[in-house]
Amino acid sequence: MSARSSSPGQRRATILDVAAAAGVSRQTVTRAMNGMPGISQATRERVQRLAAELGYTPSRFARGLVQGANVSVGLAIPDLTNPYFPAFASSVVEEATQRGWNVVVDDYGHGAGSALDSAGRLAPQVDALIGYLGEHSRAAQAIMGRRPVVGLDDPQAEAAGSISFDYAHAARLGLGHLAEDRRRRVVFLDSDQGGIAAGRGHAVEAAARERDIRLQQIASGPSAAEARRAVTDLLAAAPDVDAILVFNDLMAAGVLKALSEGKRAVPRDVAVIGMDGIPLGELLTPELTTLSLDLRSVGRAAVGLLDGLLSGAVEAGSSAAALTLRHELVIRQSA
C-alpha cells in the first residue's frame, strides 16, 4: 500500500534504471537508444536488450525539453462526421507528416463544446493551431498567444493567418450556370449554424441581385437528414421551385433524396448545385454538380501558411498571411 505500489504499472523505468542495470552511464544509454555513434556494438546491443526488458521508453517530455524541436500542430474541427472535414484533415495530416510535424486532432462536435473549447484543450499541447474557428478565431489566437493560428473560412481574419473562400465568385459561378439554364425560381438552402459562414448566404443574395434572379433563402441544420426535411417542406410550400443551390455537398445529398421522394426529376424539374466538391458527390445519383474546392490544396495552403508563420517567412496578420481560395464549378449531372 505504499505510494509506489499504488500505481498499477509501477513507476516507469527511467534512463537511470537502464544505466544501472547495464552498469554504464546514462550517456551510454542515450547513445545506444538513439543510434548515436561512439559506442561499441556489444554495449549497444546489451543496453537495448536491457531497455526492452525493463520496458524503458524515453520520456517525450524530457527529450522535448532538452531538444526543443518537434512541432506539433492542433487541428480544430467542427465535425469529423461531415465528409468535408476528414477530407481536409487528411490533407493537413499528410502535409504535416511530410514536415515531420505531428497533428493533434480535436473534434468539437458531438457536445464537445465550441471552437473555443477546442482551442482551449489544444493550446497546452501544441505549437500552432489550424482550424475552422468561425467567429472565435480572435479568441483562439488570444489563447495561443504568440503561437500562430490559422483560421479557415473566417473572412475577418483575426488570427495570425487565415484562409478564406471567395464566395462572391462561387455564387456568381453557380447562379450564372443556373441562369444560362433558364432557371427562374431559385432557392438557396443555407446552414442554420449561422456565424460560421453566413458569408455564403450574403454572397448568393448579392449574386442573385446582380443577375436579377428571384431568390428564396431557407435554412436547415447542416446534415443530410435535416436538409432533406427542409426541402420536403419547401416542395409543399413552393412547388414551382426549379433550382436549389445548397450550402454544402452533404446537405445536397439530402436535397437529392427529398427531390426523388417528391417525384421531381433532377435536373429536369429541379437543378441542384452543391458546394465543397467532396468525393461523395460522384457517388450520388444523379451525380452532384458542385462548386468545388480542391481540398488537398486547402490543406496544403493551411500547412504551408503555418510553415511560413512559424519560420518567420510570413508575418502574422500581414496580407501575405491572408489567403483567399476560389471554388470552381464542376458540372456533373444534377445541374
Added chain:
Amino acid sequence: MSARSSSPGQRRATILDVAAAAGVSRQTVTRAMNGMPGISQATRERVQRLAAELGYTPSRFARGLVQGANVSVGLAIPDLTNPYFPAFASSVVEEATQRGWNVVVDDYGHGAGSALDSAGRLAPQVDALIGYLGEHSRAAQAIMGRRPVVGLDDPQAEAAGSISFDYAHAARLGLGHLAEDRRRRVVFLDSDQGGIAAGRGHAVEAAARERDIRLQQIASGPSAAEARRAVTDLLAAAPDVDAILVFNDLMAAGVLKALSEGKRAVPRDVAVIGMDGIPLGELLTPELTTLSLDLRSVGRAAVGLLDGLLSGAVEAGSSAAALTLRHELVIRQSA
C-alpha cells in the same frame, strides 16, 4: 547576426522572463498562470498581463516532465479518405476527449508508408496506440514497448489489446439474407489489399459452403472507382450474377454505379450488400443494405479497452483484452 537573433521568433519567453519583468519569483508566476490560490488579485493580473505582453506560454515539455499526467494516444489510420475511418476516428476522438486525453492522428495512406512507419512516427509522441495495424500489430507493439497498443481488425491479436470482428457471423447474416431471397449466383467483391483483412473473404467462402451457395470471388482496389471498374468487367464476363456482397460500403457505392450503368436494376436484377454501415449508405440510390458495425461503439470499445490497459484493470494480452464485435444486417433498399 548573433546566434540569438538567427531565430526569427527570437528566444521563447520563459517563466523567468515573466518573473523578472514582474519583479516576482517564478513561483508567483506559476500561481498566477494556473489560477492557483495564495496570490493577491492585483499580482495575478499584473503577472498575466506581462505574460501576455511577452508572449509567454508555458512549455508543455517542462510541465509534462514535472506533472507526468496528460495521456496522449496515437491513432494510426490507413486512409482518412475512406469515410469508414473518419467515422471511427471521430468516435475515438470523442471518447478520448471525454477522458481528457488528446489524440495524435497519423494517416499512412497517400504514400506515407505502412502501418509500421505510422507506429514509428507516433511512438515517440504518445503513451498508447490505437490503430488499424493489420499484420504489423506485433511489430507496432514491439516499437511501443510496454505502452499499450490496441490493434483493430487483427484476428491474431498480437498486441496488448485487440478488437476483432466476427466475419463468420457477418457472412452468415449476409448470405442468409441472399439465400432467403433465392439469389443463386453470388459474387463476393474483396479488397485486393490482402493481409489487412483476408478474413472477410475466407468467412464468406465458408458461409457459402455451409449454405451450398455458389460463390465467385473477385477483388479490386479499395476505392469506389476501382470497385466500379471491377464490376463493369464482371458484368461482361458473368451476365447472370444476381447478388454482390461487397468488402465495404465505399466499394459498394462503386458497385451500385456500375450496375446502374450496366442497366441492372437493384435489387431486382442484382442485390447488393455492403459492409461497414457508414452513413454514406443512406445517401446512395438505392439506399444500401449493409452489414453494419456500430462505429461509435467500435471507438468506444477501443478507447475503453485502452483505458483498462492503461489503468491496469485489464491485463495486456489477456482474453479480456481481446474483444470481438459483431455486425448486424441493416436492410435498406439494395437487397
Added chain:
DNA sequence: CTGAAAGCGCTAACAA
C-alpha cells in the same frame, strides 16, 4: 501572500 530550493528525465558539451 510570497519566495527559495529541489528535482522531474533527458541530451549536449566536454573530459578522460
Added chain:
DNA sequence: TTGTTAGCGCTTTCAG
C-alpha cells in the same frame, strides 16, 4: 569508447 557535468523550464515541497 565511455563517463561527468550542466541545464532545458516548470511545479512541488517547504520556509518565511
